[in-house]
Amino acid sequence: MRCSGTPTTDASPSASSGDQRGAIMLAAVFDRYGPPEVVHLAERPLPEPGPGELRVRVAATVVGRADVAGRAGSPFAARLFFGLRRPKRETLGTDFAGVVDAIGPLAPGEERRFSVGDRVHGFTGPHGGANAEFAVVSGDAPVVATPDRIDDVTAAALVEGYLTALPFVRDVGRVASGDRVLVIGAAGSVGSAAVQLAKHAGATVTGVASTPKLALVRGLGADSVVDYTIERYDDVPGAYHFVFDAVGVSSFGRMRRALAPGGVYATTAPALSVLAVLGPITRLLRGKRAAVHFTGLLPAAAKLTDLRAVTALVADGTFVPLVDRVVPFADIVEAHRRVDTGRKRGAVVVAVDRRLATTTEAQHREAGGAR
Ligand SMILES: NC(=O)c1ccc[n+]([C@@H]2O[C@H](COP(=O)([O-])OP(=O)(O)OC[C@H]3O[C@@H](n4cnc5c(N)ncnc54)[C@H](OP(=O)(O)O)[C@@H]3O)[C@@H](O)[C@H]2O)c1
Structure with a gap:
């Protein structure tokens, strides 16, 4: 029944x-x-x-x-x-x-x-x-x-991606106009939101995805894309101010060279070994920093403020979940x-x-x- x-x-x-x-x-x-x-x-x-x-x-x-x-x-x-x-x-x-x-x-x-x-x-x-x-x-x-302009499917779909990506892009990476940002896993829920949020902040964004998803990532606004199945994205020294690994497939050790001085590497899904060494090691490296963040555990009031903001930007068509x-x-x-x-x-x-x-x-x- x-x-x-x-x-x-x-x-x-x-x-x-x-x-x-x-x-x-x-x-x-x-x-x-x-x-x-x-x-x-x-x-x-x-x-x-x-x-x-x-x-x-x-x-x-x-x-x-x-x-x-x-x-x-x-x-x-x-x-x-x-x-x-x-x-x-x-x-x-x-x-x-x-x-x-x-x-x-x-x-x-x-x-x-x-x-x-x-x-x-x-x-x-x-x-x-x-x-x-x-x-x-x-x-x-x-x-x-x-809002009336958002259907229920879109409304449910926007929650995790943007509520996770926004604190990373805004608070951890402090992404600002002119920054160069790399998003690894750019076609996922979190990564696709991060691409759009970083573009909205005025950054130049590179998205990493596999061949069938490159057009999708470009369509989200990425300025350039890297097909990780055939290209490297960790070998240009100082290329990025913020590297955001939305799917936890890289490491700070691997991405360190690609960070500009003072750059930040952040991941949603760190290996336990990364967590253990995060603070002590990373501060020594020309100010380059690694960070992990557990956005699901942020206070409800902070998430509420963020949800209001991203919902408004989805309603006006700025973001497309x-x-x-x-x-x-x-x-x-x-x-x-x-x-x-x-x-x-x-x-x-x-x-x-x-x-x-x-x-x-x-x-x-x-x-x-x-x-
Ligand atoms: N820290 C936190 O607070 C927090 C909060 C929420 C979620 N998370 C975590 O965030 C992670 C991402 O969640 P999600 O929902 O965005 O994941 P998702 O949607 O499942 O991500 C899937 C995407 O990852 C891409 N991908 C897989 N392997 C890849 C690789 N080696 N290089 C680049 N892209 C790759 C896939 O693209 P291809 O098919 O092209 O490979 C696919 O489009 C999860 O581990 C989740 O648990 C953390």
């Missing part, structure tokens, strides 16, 4: 009505680490929003790299967060777009940011739970109203398989609302979304 999902009324102090008690929803769940097939849809009680919380009827959600690491329990470091022997939480997914469906009671004097029926998108927090028909998020979570494909909720295992390949272009979106058009990568490519 599927949940009725009848919208509640927006009555004070709580817009969460009792008429859905006992209702159920479908959620993508797993109870052991393993391949994509450990994930399946199951009925779960409709979650009730607690004080200050929102319940969102999810239209679109995302399966990202952190989700597949959480599902597989690999790399092992992921288990420090997801649970050492078995997963602590059964539903993955941090990114969502949908409609506010119920609002928990507010504390006296607390202001309500949303009303029932508002279109919203955002990040649940690292605990996840968005790969479901309904998700409950705290009232101060990075959640913003979805990449969507690899849109997979029906019933096929969420396919989404995990696709992300596992390490070859996706932008976000793999899961259409929880069956009215959303689903596309394969080939259809998306034909439509000009990803060449």
Whole structure:
């Protein structure tokens, strides 16, 4: 049986009505680490929003790299967060777009940011739970109203890439007009956002990708591209002020020569050995610096500010989030398989609302979304 999902009324102090008690929803769940097939849809009680919380009827959600690491329990470091022997939480997914469906009671004097029926998108927090028909998020979570010009697929797709890339480009690389920036993994969710953010900051951007994705990376605004399957990108001394490895395939040691004096190397996915030597070694090298950043763990307030900013820039057409494909909720295992390949272009979106058009990568490519 599927949940009725009848919208509640927006009555004070709580817009969460009792008429859905006992209702159920479908959620993508797993109870052991393993391949994509450990994930399946199951009925779960409709979650009730607690004080200050929102319940969102999810239209679109995302399966990202952190989700597949959480599902597989690999790399092992992921288990420090997801649970050492078995997963602590059964539903993955941090990114969502949908409609506010119920609002928990507010504390006296607390202001309500949303009303029932508002279109919203955002990040649940690292605990996840968005790969479901309904998700409950705290009232101060990075959640913003979805402008009319942004559809639910795009709204869900923009969250991880830009919220990850923006702190790297702005705060770690301090990318400014005239800087030369190299983005490794420029066709992925994070890399494609980084290319656009660095261009927006006025940098000259070089994107690294494989042959079939070079046109896509140019289309994002990169001034030049490097096909890593046939060319090197680490051999021109002093070439870049900021090297951003969005997919964790390089190292500071390898890229150091390509950094200009005072340049910064940053990676989203450092090897443990890199973490160990990061501070002590890097300061000695003509001011060149290596950095890693865990943007998923930034305070919700900082993410909220960033989400507002990037949403406005997506709404006005400055940024175009990449969507690899849109997979029906019933096929969420396919989404995990696709992300596992390490070859996706932008976000793999899961259409929880069956009215959303689903596309394969080939259809998306034909439509000009990803060449
Ligand atoms: N530090 C943080 O706070 C944080 C936050 C979010 C995500 N992350 C991490 O960020 C990483 C990137 O996530 P994502 O979603 O952007 O990844 P993604 O979309 O899965 O990246 C896939 C892209 O990487 C490219 N790629 C694979 N191997 C490559 C190589 N050797 N050289 C250049 N490009 C290569 C692929 O292009 P080709 O097919 O052309 O190779 C593909 O387009 C993940 O490891 C994720 O866990 C970190």
